[in-house]
Amino acid sequence: MSATLATPAGFAGPTCPAAPAASGASIGRHAVGHAKDAVLAGRYELRERVGRGSAAEVYRAVDLAGGPDAAVKIAVAGEPKNRNVILNEAAVLATLDHPSIIRFIASGTTRGDGTHAGRPYLVEELALGQSLARVAALGRCPERELAAWAHCLFEALAHLHSHGLVHRDIKPSNLMLSGLRRSPVRIIDFGITARSGASPEPGISSGTVHYMSPEQASGGAARHSWDIYSMGLVLLELHTGAKAFPGTAVESLVARTFRSPHVPDSLDPEWRSFLCSLTAMDSAERPTAAEAAVTAARLMRR
Structure with a gap:
């Protein structure tokens, strides 16, 4: 999970330039509402809690060195898996x-x-903007804007996959409008990211049911194609305003093992072909993230 603040997204064009370099770590002193554990990495002072998930609490933190506010995730006490x-x-x-x-x-x-x-x-960058889950709840999105988001998100997945990693939890709530010119959207929450080829770990969730690929739902070894399928379902939902596989967790899982998601005939033919390829039942028929980014860039230029 990540902290979010509502703000409009901006976009400066089809290229997503390199991100700024990261900085270092250590800890210090007095907290607002807590004792002696409020300054992390020697400079980030905890303020209000802005979120809580099963594994972590998320706080807004002020940079005492004068930089922008940050998000701080702290493991929830109890389970070692947290x-x-x-x-x-x-x-x-x-x-x-x-x-x-x-x-x-x-x-x-x-x-x-x-x-x-x-x-x-x-300590990570504070995500400024709403999630694509909020955007999807408002209904269909303009195709050119969707193409711009898809282009940058698939480029991000290509970067992740080039490191031999699989996100495993691509879903609208883990994709944030950034409010920054360097990229309109960002992928967040890498807590269950795994090495490609890794088997599921006992006691660790392997994604979110409504966005899993058929092979991820069956509990196989992690593959890059999982993320491609999940992103396809996200883009389809942003097109239609509805989940491709609604219902209970069991109903959703069973449905995808029997059929591909319904891609409406009313969509632009190139978009329809793209979405069908991303969500192909056979993982070998899905494009790589890099290939998908190229297709999204072409759709954006249209």
Whole structure:
């Protein structure tokens, strides 16, 4: 999960330039509403909590060195897997550098005797904007805007995949409008990202049911094609304003094992062909992320 603040998205063209470099880590002192665990990485002071998931609490943090506010994820106490999710996400983000991927800033373990003492944390760029889940709930999106988002998101996936990684949880709520000119959208929440070829871990969720590929739903080894299929379902939902496989978790899982998602005949033929290829039942028939980015750029130029 990631912190969000509503603001309009901006876009400067089809190219997503390189993201700024990340900075380093350590911890310090007094907290607002907590004791002695509020300054992380030597400069990020915790303020209000802006979100809470099963594995982490998310806080807005002020940069005491004068930089922009950041988001801080701190593992929820209790289950060891919560610690692992934060540690995994920090390790993954530290290796990535792309404008359409949330930017890593620092990570570490809180010290002292405060509320969060002894828990791993991750400091990352604060996501300014609404999620594509909110956008999808408002109905259909303009095709050119969708193409611009798809172009940058597939380029981000290509960057991730080039590192041998699979996101495994591509869904509208993990895709954020950025409000920044360097990229209109960003992928967030890399807590369950895994190496390509890795088998599912006991006790760790492997994605969100309504956006899983058929082979991901069956519990196979992680593949890059999972992310392609999931992104296809997201783009289809943004086109239609409805989930491709609605219903309960079981109903949704069963439906995708029998059929491809329905892509309306009323869509532009090139978009329809693109969406069908992304969500092909046979993973070998799906394009790579890099190929999908090229197609999205062509649709954007139209």
